[in-house]
Each structure stands twice: as structure tokens, then as C-alpha cells.
Amino acid sequence: MASVFGNAITLSIFGQSHSPAIGCSLDGIPAGIPVDADELQRFLDRRAPGHAPTSTARKEADRPEFIAGITDGHTNGAPIAAIIRNTNTRSVDYAELRRIPRPGHADYPARIKYANNHDVSGGGHFSGRLTAPLCIAGGIALQALSLHGIRIVAHIASLGPEPVVDMPLDPMKLNEAQTTLISANPLPCISSMAASRMRSCILEAKQQMDSVGGVIECAAYGVPVGVGDPMFDGLENRIARIAFGIPAVKGVEFGAGFAAARMHGSENNDPYRMEATEVRPQTNNAGGILGGISTGAPVIWRMAVKPTPSIGTPQRSVDMDAGADADLTVRGRHDPCIVPRAVPVAEAACALALLDAMLEDGFRFPA
Numbered sequence: 001m002a003s004v005f006g007n008a009i010t011l012s013i014f015g016q017s018h019s020p021a022i023g024c025s026l027d028g029i030p031a032g033i034p035v036d037a038d039e040l041q042r043f044l045d046r047r048a049p050g051h052a053p054t055s056t057a058r059k060e061a062d063r064p065e066f067i068a069g070i071t072d073g074h075t076n077g078a079p080i081a082a083i084i085r086n087t088n089t090r091s092v093d094y095a096e097l098r099r100i101p102r103p104g105h106a107d108y109p110a111r112i113k114y115a116n117n118h119d120v121s122g123g124g125h126f127s128g129r130l131t132a133p134l135c136i137a138g139g140i141a142l143q144a145l146s147l148h149g150i151r152i153v154a155h156i157a158s159l160g161p162e163p164v165v166d167m168p169l170d171p172m173k174l175n176e177a178q179t180t181l182i183s184a185n186p187l188p189c190i191s192s193m194a195a196s197r198m199r200s201c202i203l204e205a206k207q208q209m210d211s212v213g214g215v216i217e218c219a220a221y222g223v224p225v226g227v228g229d230p231m232f233d234g235l236e237n238r239i240a241r242i243a244f245g246i247p248a249v250k251g252v253e254f255g256a257g258f259a260a261a262r263m264h265g266s267e268n269n270d271p272y273r274m275e276a277t278e279v280r281p282q283t284n285n286a287g288g289i290l291g292g293i294s295t296g297a298p299v300i301w302r303m304a305v306k307p308t309p310s311i312g313t314p315q316r317s318v319d320m321d322a323g324a325d326a327d328l329t330v331r332g333r334h335d336p337c338i339v340p341r342a343v344p345v346a347e348a349a350c351a352l353a354l355l356d357a358m359l360e361d362g363f364r365f366p367a
């Protein structure tokens, strides 16, 4: 297994859900970028497990320990390395799953690919827990991008059967009122009414030993025009590559996305106008990206997160040792819904993809 991302940066994520620690190394980050440890911790806290009834009961502090790359509150130019210790593991819950794979989790293909040598406990290296080190790297990337005035915001656009909230993130400019609304809700959603329905929907699924999925919308504001490349290293490619690295993400779309396929060109094209001396797209169906390159409009994208595979309802599976059908009731602690904790993970993924592209394009950090 190799879990590596980036062209100008190299992010490598290591560890398993129940190994002594998980962590990341992050190479290619320039020297002199201030890293505010308190801000980074607040960011990690938004993802950390065990702090809400809508989350898994596994409680982890998710405090990063920096081993290298940061001195006196700034990057020192050396590769960054950090770990988070796993403190609340309960591997007994997983004993049966090596034999009887969970439908929807990676147990079955992993057993075949790694000839049954893989770590099953807590989902091993496939676990959503590995998004904690992704958030360490992403948290540093967010702080680096802020030096160029870039702000990244995500929220829950829909959850389970809850329709898409009728107030999407502002596609044209950072809207501080919206970011306040998002952070005011225990579930990060612009609409407080929708947030409370979403919460009930998760708790209802939890009570029924089931799970729900949803869609996260993410916007990067202040991205300058001209970042990215055509064809294979476009901004869309980079964001999609890292977003699909987030366990349970099954779809990614940009701007109008799949809805663009149902529009006429006259409707979908974003017209231009001069604003003072600047060219400005007047709408943003492109999600701020044309030809893989940023247009100067906000980069807007969404990711579809599937319902958590580990559910308490009995499911049909097979006993791999006996070669026979078997029924499975998954035990242990699981998120009844992954979506709320994946919101900061979307922001982290977006920040890393943007930082990678900007460094490759010669943008200087610090600005």
C-alpha cells in the first residue's frame, strides 16, 4: 500500500485505525510559513470522533505531535512529520470480520489482495481514521493559503433524503454571514432548520441500527486566475484525486456538475464583463475552473458520501474460511453518518490540492 498525494508537495499518510499511532509526512512545503498550533487544533477538533451523539462513540483527542519540519511556530523547510496516537482501540470488535467480510467495507477485496495479511481492526489502513493526518496536512495548507487571501469553507448540502438546502454556498464571493451560519450549527449546514432535520435523520438511522449518507459542498474563495493545468493535472483532477482518497466518497462534481448535462450552452456558459480593469465571470456554473485552470471565480465542488457501511442490522455475507454463506451482525462503535465529520476533511483535501497546484505554478509562500 502507498497512500501518497501531490506533485510539488508529497503527502504520505501512514498507520492503521488501531496501530499505536497514525500520521503523515509532508515534503515540499517552503520555509517560513507560520503554523498556529491552536488554530490547527481547532480544525482537527471539528473532525475528531466521539464528541457528538451523531458520531462514533470512539473518543480520541487527536492531538498532533510534530516530529520534524516546524520550529518556533513556522515551517523550517525540512520535511514535516507528525503523528497522532491511537488511544481508544477495541480490536475485539473486529475478530469475526477477517472471516466474514462486512458488505460495503474494504474487508473482502483487502483480504484477497493482501492474502489475508492485512490489518482488519478498526478498518486498518482503510479506516476513516486516516483522515485525521489528512487534516493535519490540510490544516497547514489552509494556513498557508490564507497568506494569499484564500478561504475555504464547506458545509452539508444534503443529508439522507433531506433535499439539497435551498441556500448553496455563495458561488461568486465569500459571504461571511454564511460562514457564521455554518459554524453556529452543531451540524455544519447553512440552514439551521435543515441542520436540525439532518440531526434527527442521523439519530433516527442510529436508533434503527442503520446509517445515512449525504453531500458536502466546498468552496475556495480568493483563488487567483490561472492556477492549474490542462488535461491530467487540472484543478478538477487534483481535487478529485484527493477527494476520492477520503473513505466513503463515491462521487465528485464541480460547479453545475451533472446538472450542466441538462442545460443549454446559453444557460450553462458563464458570461464575462469588465469590472474596473478586471475580467469577471458573471455566473459560476463552471465552479471556477475552465480547461483545468482557475478562472478567478470561487472554486466550487461537491462530494457524495455514502452511508456508513458498518451497521448493526443483520446482513448477508459469507464465511471465507468455510466457503459458505453466513449472516453478519456488525458490532462495535461506528458513525451512524460520516458526513458531519467529513466536512473539515473536504476543506483539507481542497486546500492540499490548491496548494500543490499553486506551488507547481510558482506562487511564493509566504506570499
Ligand SMILES: Cc1cc2nc3c(=O)[nH]c(=O)nc-3n(C[C@H](O)[C@H](O)[C@H](O)COP(=O)(O)O)c2cc1C
Residues within 6 Å of the ligand: 056, 104, 105, 106, 123, 126, 127, 128, 129, 131, 246, 247, 248, 249, 306, 308, 309, 310, 333, 334, 335, 338, 341, 342, 345
Ligand atoms: C471520517 C470518516 C469516518 C468513518 N467512519 C466509519 C465507521 O465508523 N464505520 C465504517 O464502517 N466506515 C466508516 N467510514 C467509511 C469507511 O472507512 C469506508 O467506507 C471504507 O474504508 C470503504 O471505502 P469506500 O467506501 O471509499 O469504498 C468512515 C469514513 C470517514 C471519512
Ligand SMILES: C=C(O[C@@H]1CC(C(=O)O)=C[C@@H](OP(=O)(O)O)[C@H]1O)C(=O)O
Residues within 6 Å of the ligand: 017, 048, 049, 056, 057, 058, 060, 088, 089, 090, 093, 121, 122, 123, 126, 127, 128, 129, 130, 132, 247, 332, 333, 334, 335
Ligand atoms: C476513529 C475514527 O473513526 C473510525 C472509522 C472506522 C472506519 O471503518 O472507517 C471505524 C471506527 O473505528 P473503531 O471501531 O475503532 O471505533 C470509527 O471509530 C476516526 O475517524 O477518528
